[in-house]
Amino acid sequence: MLTMTGVCALVAVSVLFFVLGYLVYHGGTSINWNFFTKLPAPVGESGGGLANAILGSAKLLLLASFVGVPIGFFGAIYLAEFSGGTIAFVVRYAADLLNGVPSIVIGIFAYSLVVHPFKHYSTLAGGFALGLMMIPITLRSTEEFLRAVPNALREAAMALGASKWKTIATVIVPAAYRGILTAILLAFARVAGETAPLLFTALGNQFWSPGWEQPTASLPVMIFTYAVAPYDDWHRQAWAAGLVLLGLILVINIVARAILSRGIAVPRT
Amino acid sequence: MATTTSTVPSAGPVAGSRSFLSRLREGDEIARIITSLFAASVVLITLLLVFELWQGSVLPRHKFGFNFFRTSVWDPIFDQFGALPFIYGTVVTAAVSLLIAVPLGIGAAIFLAELAPARVSDALEFFIDLLAAVPSVIYGLLGVFIVIPLMRQYIQPALKHSFGFLPLFQGPAYGVGFLTAGIVLAIMVIPYIISVSREVLLSVPRDQREAALSLGATRWESTWKVVVPFARTGIFGSIFLALARALGETMAVTMVIGNTPVISTSLFSPGYSIAAVIANEFTEATGDLYTQSLIELGLVLFLLTFILNGVARLLIVATSQRGSGLG
Numbered sequence: 001m002l003t004m005t006g007v008c009a010l011v012a013v014s015v016l017f018f019v020l021g022y023l024v025y026h027g028g029t030s031i032n033w034n035f036f037t038k039l040p041a042p043v044g045e046s047g048g049g050l051a052n053a054i055l056g057s058a059k060l061l062l063l064a065s066f067v068g069v070p071i072g073f074f075g076a077i078y079l080a081e082f083s084g085g086t087i088a089f090v091v092r093y094a095a096d097l098l099n100g101v102p103s104i105v106i107g108i109f110a111y112s113l114v115v116h117p118f119k120h121y122s123t124l125a126g127g128f129a130l131g132l133m134m135i136p137i138t139l140r141s142t143e144e145f146l147r148a149v150p151n152a153l154r155e156a157a158m159a160l161g162a163s164k165w166k167t168i169a170t171v172i173v174p175a176a177y178r179g180i181l182t183a184i185l186l187a188f189a190r191v192a193g194e195t196a197p198l199l200f201t202a203l204g205n206q207f208w209s210p211g212w213e214q215p216t217a218s219l220p221v222m223i224f225t226y227a228v229a230p231y232d233d234w235h236r237q238a239w240a241a242g243l244v245l246l247g248l249i250l251v252i253n254i255v256a257r258a259i260l261s262r263g264i265a266v267p268r269t
Numbered sequence: 270m271a272t273t274t275s276t277v278p279s280a281g282p283v284a285g286s287r288s289f290l291s292r293l294r295e296g297d298e299i300a301r302i303i304t305s306l307f308a309a310s311v312v313l314i315t316l317l318l319v320f321e322l323w324q325g326s327v328l329p330r331h332k333f334g335f336n337f338f339r340t341s342v343w344d345p346i347f348d349q350f351g352a353l354p355f356i357y358g359t360v361v362t363a364a365v366s367l368l369i370a371v372p373l374g375i376g377a378a379i380f381l382a383e384l385a386p387a388r389v390s391d392a393l394e395f396f397i398d399l400l401a402a403v404p405s406v407i408y409g410l411l412g413v414f415i416v417i418p419l420m421r422q423y424i425q426p427a428l429k430h431s432f433g434f435l436p437l438f439q440g441p442a443y444g445v446g447f448l449t450a451g452i453v454l455a456i457m458v459i460p461y462i463i464s465v466s467r468e469v470l471l472s473v474p475r476d477q478r479e480a481a482l483s484l485g486a487t488r489w490e491s492t493w494k495v496v497v498p499f500a501r502t503g504i505f506g507s508i509f510l511a512l513a514r515a516l517g518e519t520m521a522v523t524m525v526i527g528n529t530p531v532i533s534t535s536l537f538s539p540g541y542s543i544a545a546v547i548a549n550e551f552t553e554a555t556g557d558l559y560t561q562s563l564i565e566l567g568l569v570l571f572l573l574t575f576i577l578n579g580v581a582r583l584l585i586v587a588t589s590q591r592g593s594g595l596g
Contacts, residue, residue, distance in 0.1 A: 001489050001493070002380075002384055002488065004376060005376040005379045005384060006380050006384070006385075007376075008372075008373050008374075008376030008377040009376070009377035009380040009381055009385070009393055011373060011377075012373060012374070012460070013393055013396045013397065013400070015400060016396050016399055016400045016403070018411075019403060019407065019411060022414075022415060023407070023411075026414070070307065071307050071311060073307075074303065074307035074308070075307040075308040075310070075311055077304045078304035078305050078307065078308040082300075082304060082305065083305070087308075090312055091308045091309070094312040094314075094315040094316075095311050096578070096582065097315050097575065097578070098311065098315050100513060100575065100578035101318065101517075101571060101574065101575075102516070102517025102518070102519065102544060102571070102574055103519060104544045104547050104548055105517070106318075107547075107551075108321075108322065108325070108547065108551070108563075108564055108567045109317075109322070111551070112321045112325050112564070113321065132314065135311060135314070139311060163295035163296055163297050164295075164297040164300070165295075165299070189402055190402065193402075193403075193404020193405070193406065193407065194404065195405065195406040195519070195520045196405075196519035196520055196548055199548055199551070199552065200551045200552045203552070220520075223406050223407070223409075223410055224409065224520060224524070227406075227410050227413050227524060235414070239410070242406075242407050242410045245406075245407065246403060246404070249402055249404065250399055250402065253398070253399055253402050254399075257395070257398075
């Protein structure tokens with residue numbers, strides 16, 4: 001039985017290498033300079049790239065950070081440093097609830113809040129949807145890292161006459177910054193691959209999307225549309241896009257963990 | 270944070286207490302108010318989400334009532350919407366995925382928490398965390414191009430050959446369908462089961478193991494008969510968490526389930542799930558009733574995951590408290 005459990009663990013972990021292996025095998029050959037610089041080619045023509053989707057994803061993630069990071073960060077400061085009791089419980093509960101909401105439902109929410117009133121799909125709506133998903137992840141982990149800062153530091157700063165907000169800004173947040181950075185990076189990586197909330201907010205686009213108010217292509221949605229389409233050339237592109245996306249996400253994850261493991265002031269939670 | 274000093278709020282002459290004013294001057298009260306606004310916005314967003322889902326599904330709730338969940342006709346042309354095939358598909362695929370993921374996940378968690386040396390365990394846990402970070406559309410991609418052909422050519426014919434007398438494994442092998450969706454979902458939820466179960470198993474107090482070993486139990490007996498039962502509620506919690514994920518999972522399921530609103534006893538049959546129908550039809554839905562019916566499906570999905578996540582959290586907290594209380 002002991003070996004059986006080992007086999008289970010091996011099977012579970014090997015999935016990661018299968019996923020990576022297949023992506024490199026099928027997608028590796030299609031990644032070239034064109035992939036990063038050209039627009040998608042029309043059906044039937046080979047070549048072309050996914051430059052618009054890469055730029056679209058970058059724009060969406062930028063918007064998402066504008067929504068998710070401030071709310072998560074300052075909300076966490078409130079939870080960890082200012083509040084106690086009922087309010088904190090309610091906020092935490094709401095964040096956990098938001099974290100558990102299926103991503104497709106977040107899409108519906110962003111649709112009825114941003115797309116429906118303005119009557120068109122837009123980059124803004126997509127960024128908003130992704131930002132919503134970043135909030136609970138950033139909030140809860142930032143709070144944990146702030147709490148992990150030893151109380152002695154707080155007391156020392158206050159004993160020197162610093163006011164509370166000064167203590168937070170100059171002592172506590174700097175002490176926990178590796179953890180906070182990790183939290184934000186992980187939230188970023190999590191939403192970078194989200195597809196479902198973008199389907200009816202950012203929609204998709206075969207061309208460049210100037211400004212913020214037009215539908216935009218994004219890597220995850222491109223992978224979806226290209227994978228289920230019947231064209232071989234699109235399948236090739238989907239594999240390549242998958243490889244790029246997964247590579248990006250795994251690198252962010254590894255970097256985030258590396259930042260955390262080098263930290264001294266904050267123990268790993 | 271530096272800006273907080275320069276902004277003087279129009280708080281007005283609230284309560285003439287001097288301490289409040291002095292705190293205000295030092296900036297503490299301002300910082301508290303500003304950060305509390307950010308925290309409050311989280312609650313506000315969540316409430317708004319529930320409100321929008323409820324408000325957005327008024328028409329079908331009034332028109333169909335409970336028949337929405339009992340009928341299986343989904344006909345946008347004649348404005349008839351019954352969600353039964355989607356609910357069936359969601360439940361069946363989630364059930365299949367748990368049947369595969371629970372034994373594998375818990376087995377792996379036992380190995381990581383109890384048997385593997387700490388270094389190996391940490392290294393493997395690192396890979397498991399990375400696995401949990403793989404986006405669902407990537408699993409869908411592999412599902413479409415790797416799992417579906419595999420199912421069609423080898424696994425489904427083999428199952429049919431050996432278990433074909435069961436109604437579960439009958440009918441033509443399309444490749445797509447409930448079974449394929451269940452397998453892909455299983456692969457996706459295993460990391461969650463492993464991570465949470467491992468944490469729960471690690472929180473079992475050491476003396477439990479030592480007591481069992483000192484009574485002459487083998488390593489496996491102490492693990493299986495003492496440690497696992499002790500962590501039972503937390504492990505159930507991880508399963509509920511995985512179930513909530515499986516029910517709400519959209520992209521991978523949409524890509525491999527076949528997208529046909531059919532209720533069939535055969536796992537080989539193509540089907541549909543709640544999340545998949547929303548993903549496929551939401552942008553094309555014409556007319557308020559159609560759109561709102563899809564939103565009502567979203568509401569159902571939300572309520573299901575809300576309940577399951579709540580139960581999961583209670584179970585996990587109960588176990589870790591038990592662990593710390595006795596240990």
